Amino acid sequence: MVTAQTMMETDRLVALIIMAAMIGFSIDRLLMLLNRKLAPWRFAS
Amino acid sequence: MSKLEIKGVSKQFGAGDTVHRVLDDVGMRIAEGEFVTLLGPSGCGKTTLLTIVAGFQHADEGVVLLSGNVTDGPGPDRGFVFQSYALFPWMNVRDNVLFPMRQVAMSAEDQERRLAELLALAHLSGKEHLYPHQLSGGMKQRTALVRALACSPEVLLMDEPLGALDYQMRMLLQGELEAIFMRERVTVLMVTHDVEEAVFLSDRVLVMGLGGGRIVRDLKIDLPRPRQRKSERYHHYKDVLTDALRDAMGGAGLEALERLEMGAAQAELPPLSVEEIEVGMMGQ
Amino acid sequence: MEASRGAVRRSAGVTPPQARGKQANGGFLGWVSRQQWILSVGVILIVWQLAAAHYDAEIILPYPAATLKALAAALVDPETLINLGITLGRVLTGFAYALIIGVPLGMAMGASKKVRRVVSPIVDSVRQVPIMAWVPLTIVWFGLGDGPTLFLITMVGVFPILLSTIAGVDNISPDFFHAARSMGASKGSIIKNVVIPAAGPDILTGARLAMSAGWMSVI
Numbered sequence: 172m173v174t175a176q177t178m179m180e181t182d183r184l185v186a187l188i189i190m191a192a193m194i195g196f197s198i199d200r201l202l203m204l205l206n207r208k209l210a211p212w213r214f215a216s
Numbered sequence: 217m218s219k220l221e222i223k224g225v226s227k228q229f230g231a232g233d234t235v236h237r238v239l240d241d242v243g244m245r246i247a248e249g250e251f252v253t254l255l256g257p258s259g260c261g262k263t264t265l266l267t268i269v270a271g272f273q274h275a276d277e278g279v280v281l282l283s284g285n286v287t288d289g290p291g292p293d294r295g296f297v298f299q300s301y302a303l304f305p306w307m308n309v310r311d312n313v314l315f316p317m318r319q320v321a322m323s324a325e326d327q328e329r330r331l332a333e334l335l336a337l338a339h340l341s342g343k344e345h346l347y348p349h350q351l352s353g354g355m356k357q358r359t360a361l362v363r364a365l366a367c368s369p370e371v372l373l374m375d376e377p378l379g380a381l382d383y384q385m386r387m388l389l390q391g392e393l394e395a396i397f398m399r400e401r402v403t404v405l406m407v408t409h410d411v412e413e414a415v416f417l418s419d420r421v422l423v424m425g426l427g428g429g430r431i432v433r434d435l436k437i438d439l440p441r442p443r444q445r446k447s448e449r450y451h452h453y454k455d456v457l458t459d460a461l462r463d464a465m466g467g468a469g470l471e472a473l474e475r476l477e478m479g480a481a482q483a484e485l486p487p488l489s490v491e492e493i494e495v496g497m498m499g500q
Numbered sequence: 501m502e503a504s505r506g507a508v509r510r511s512a513g514v515t516p517p518q519a520r521g522k523q524a525n526g527g528f529l530g531w532v533s534r535q536q537w538i539l540s541v542g543v544i545l546i547v548w549q550l551a552a553a554h555y556d557a558e559i560i561l562p563y564p565a566a567t568l569k570a571l572a573a574a575l576v577d578p579e580t581l582i583n584l585g586i587t588l589g590r591v592l593t594g595f596a597y598a599l600i601i602g603v604p605l606g607m608a609m610g611a612s613k614k615v616r617r618v619v620s621p622i623v624d625s626v627r628q629v630p631i632m633a634w635v636p637l638t639i640v641w642f643g644l645g646d647g648p649t650l651f652l653i654t655m656v657g658v659f660p661i662l663l664s665t666i667a668g669v670d671n672i673s674p675d676f677f678h679a680a681r682s683m684g685a686s687k688g689s690i691i692k693n694v695v696i697p698a699a700g701p702d703i704l705t706g707a708r709l710a711m712s713a714g715w716m717s718v719i
Contacts, residue, residue: 182562186570187580191719194584195712200528202708210701212305212349272678290682302675306697315693316683367683 217284218245219403220269220371225278227264238264239275240428246371251397251404253418255411255457257465261429262407263375269405270296270373282370292320295364297374301356303348309335309359310344316366334362337396353381354389361393365400374406378413390416394442411461415453416443423457425464433460590646591714594653598710602658603703606665607695616666627659631717649718656717657710664706668699 207214227239238261246252254262267273269280271290280287282294290296295316303312313334317327335341338358348356357377364372377393378386390413397404397417408414414421415437423433437453444450529537545564552563562570574580609616631652638648676698680690 180570181559182566183570183574185562185567186574188719189567189571190574190580190584191715194588195715195719198715199708199712202704202711204528206701206704206708209704210306210697212347213701267678270678270682272682290678292682292684294682296679296682298675298679300673300675302673302679304676304679304694304697306700307693315680315685319680319684319686319689363683 218281219248219250219283220246220405221281222265222269223279223281225265225268225275225280227261227268227273227276237428239268240430241278242424242429242431243278244422244431246403246405248403249401251406251417251419253414253421254405254407254424255414255421255461256409256424256429257426257461258409260424260426260464262424265424265429266373266375266405266407269371270294292316292367293370295367295369295372297360297364297372297377299376299379301348301360301380303356303360303363305348308345308347309340309351312348312359313344313363313366316363320367322367330366334366337399338362339392354385354392357381357389358392361396365396365402368402370403372402372404374404376408377406378408378410386410386413391442393417398441411454411457412445414457415439415450416445421457423460423464432464433457435460587718590649591653591711591718594650595657595707595711595714597650597654598657598661598714599707601654602661602706602710603665606662606703607669607691607699609662610666610669610699611695623659623662631656652717653714656713660709660713661703661706664702664709665699668702668706669695671702672698 221244223243225239225242226237228235228237230236238259242261242265244252254265256262264273268275269287271287271294287294304315307315310331313331314327317330322330331344332341335344338361340355340358340362343351343355346355348359351359357380361374361377364374378389381389394417406417418437421433421435421437422431423435424430425432435453435456439447439449439453532540548561548564552561555561558566605619609619634652634655635648638651642648642651672695676694677690680694685693
C-alpha cells in the first residue's frame with residue numbers, strides 16, 4: 172500500500188483501501204455472528 | 217427443637233438522620249415440615265428477613281438457627297427461590313437443575329435419578345434441553361423451584377415466587393406448587409403480599425407490620441389439603457388476613473406507604489459475594 | 501424464497517414478522533436487505549463516476565472503473581495477499597495480547613471495588629495518550645521491526661476489551677451470585693459457571709471493537 176501511495180497509483184491505492192475495509196468489515200461481522208451463536212439468550216426477544 | 221428459629225433479629229439501613237430500622241427484634245419458630253408464610257405490606261422487612269435467613273445479608277443483631285446450629289452465609293442447607301428465578305440463561309433446564317447437585321458432588325447416578333424425579337414432579341420431563349429464554353413464565357418458575365429442591369435442603373426459602381406471573385398463571389401455579397409440596401415434604405418459609413396465596417399454600421401465616429417488621433398476627437391455617445378455594449372457612453381465613461394486613465399498615469396512608477416503599481428500594485441488598493470474588497490470577 | 505419475499509415487502513415499507521426478528525441484528529449484511537445494499541452501492545458508484553468525471557484527474561480521484569480493475573487485480577495478486585496475511589497475523593497477535601491483558605484485569609476490576617479504585621486512575625490516564633505519541637518510545641524499547649506495530653495494535657485493543665469486561669462483570673445480577681452461593685458453589689465454580697458465561701457476551705463485544713481498532717490502526 173505504501174508503494175502505491177509513493178508511486179501515485181491512486182487507482183490501486185483506492186482499491187487497496189476498499190479491500191482493507193472489506194476485510195475489516197468481514198472480521199467484525201464474523202465476531203458478531205460468533206457472539207450471537209455463543210449467547211443466544213442475549214439476542215432473543 | 218424447631219427446624220428454623222429466628223431470634224432477636226434487627227437490621228437497619230442508612231446512617232445518621234436517615235436510619236431506617238427495617239427489622240426490630242424479630243423472632244419466630246418454624247417446625248419441621250411446616251409451610252410458613254410471611255405476609256405483609258411492602259417495606260415491612262419480610263424480604264430482608266428472608267435474605268438474612270438465606271445468608272445473603274447479615275443481621276445487625278440476633279441470630280438464625282437451623283436445626284439448632286447458627287447459620288452464617290448462604291449454603292445448600294437452605295434452598296432459595298428468587299422472584300426473578302435467577303435461572304442461569306446460558307444453561308438449559310437440565311444443567312440448571314443439575315448445577316446444585318454438582319456443587320455438592322453428588323454421584324452421577326444419583327444426579328440423573330434425582331433429575332428425572334424433579335422433572336417429573338414439575339411436569340417438565342422431555343423439556344430439559346430447553347433454555348430459560350425458551351420457557352414460559354410458569355415453566356421458569358417450576359424450574360427454579362425444583363432447582364432449589366434438588367439437594368433436598370433443610371429449609372426452602374421463597375421470595376414472592378409467583379410475583380412475576382399474571383393472575384391466571386398464579387392460580388394455576390399455586391395448584392402445581394401445592395402438589396409438589398405434598399410430595400416433597402420440606403420446611404418452607406415464603407414471603408408474599410398476596411393473601412390468597414398465603415391461605416392456599418400455608419400451614420401458618422405470620423403477618424408482619426411496618427416499622428420494624430413486628431409480627432402483628434400469627435394465624436394457623438387449619439384446612440385440609442388439597443385446598444378448596446370455594447369453602448367457607450377458606451374465605452374466612454382470607455378475610456381475617458386481609459384485615460390483619462390492613463392493620464399491619466398501621467393505618468398508614470398512601471403517602472406514608474409510598475415513602476416506605478422508596479426507602480425499601482434504596483436499601484439495596486449489598487452484593488456480598490461480588491466483593492469476595494477475586495480472580496485467582498490476582499494472587500499470581 | 502422467504503428472504504426475497506421479505507426483502508420485497510421491506511422495500512415497500514412493511515417488515516414481515518419473521519424477518520423483523522431475524523434482520524434486527526442479523527445476518528452477515530446486518531439489518532439491511534440485499535436489495536438495499538445493492539441500491540446503496542449503486543448510488544455510491546454513480547456519484548463516484550460523476551465526481552471523477554468532473555475532476556478528470558487520475559491523481560485526485562480515480563474512476564470507479566479503473567479502481568475496480570485494480571481491485572480485481574489486487575485480489576489475485578500473490579504479493580498483496582501475502583502482505584495482507586502478514587498484517588492480519590500481526591493484528592491477531594496484538595489482539596491476543598490485548599485479550600490476555602484486558603480480560604483478567606477487567607474481571608478483577610469488575611469484581612472488586614478496591615482493585616477498581618486503585619487501577620482506574622492509571623488506566624484512564626494511559627488511555628488518554630494519543631497513540632502516535634507511543635511511536636518514538638516503542639522504537640526505543642523494541643527497536644525497528646514488528647515490535648512498535650504490535651505494541652500499537654495491543655494498545656488500541658486493550659482498552660475496549662478492558663472496559664467491556666468491567667461492564668460485563670459489573671452488570672451481572674447479584675441474584676446469580678446469591679443463587680450460586682446458596683447452592684454451595686466454590687469461588688472457582690462461580691467464576692467458571694457464572695462470571696465468564698454472564699460477562700462473556702460483553703467481553704466478546706469488546707473484542708469486536710478491539711479487532712476493528714487494531715485492524716484500522718495498521719492500514
